[in-house]
Amino acid sequence: MSSEKKLKQNKERRKRRVRSRVKGTERRPRMSVFRSARYIYVQAIDDDAGRTLAAASSLCGDLKDKVKGMKKIEASFEVGRQIARALKEKNVTEAVFDRGAYLYHGRVKALAEGAREEGLKI
Secondary structure, three states: OEEEEHHHHHHHHHHHHHHHHHHOOOOOOEEEEOOOOEEEEEEEOOOOOOOOEEEEEEOHHHHHHHHOOOOHHHHHHHHHHHHHHHHOOOOOEEEEEEEEOOOOOOOOHHHHHHHHHOEEEO
């Protein structure tokens, strides 16, 4: 088995393990994180209804200009603050954090801390 295939399998296994333990509801949605090499995306998902309550990314219109020139970790922090504000508007104060296959470190951690700073309980 090639090393690339093995890495992909390990990532899928981590993702399944995390998702098996994390479930979102309307009152406490699942904050699912995706990060690419350049950008970071997060969406708050109600798994019961199967719909997205709110979403934010470093590519969003109002955030795109704000994060331009920032380091990726700083931009992730701002994305976390943005998703927390969007959830507050919908009267959501708590969420469960779904890091997916990513380690809770660096940009993923910064996103969670940004959401916490805006008052979201994770």
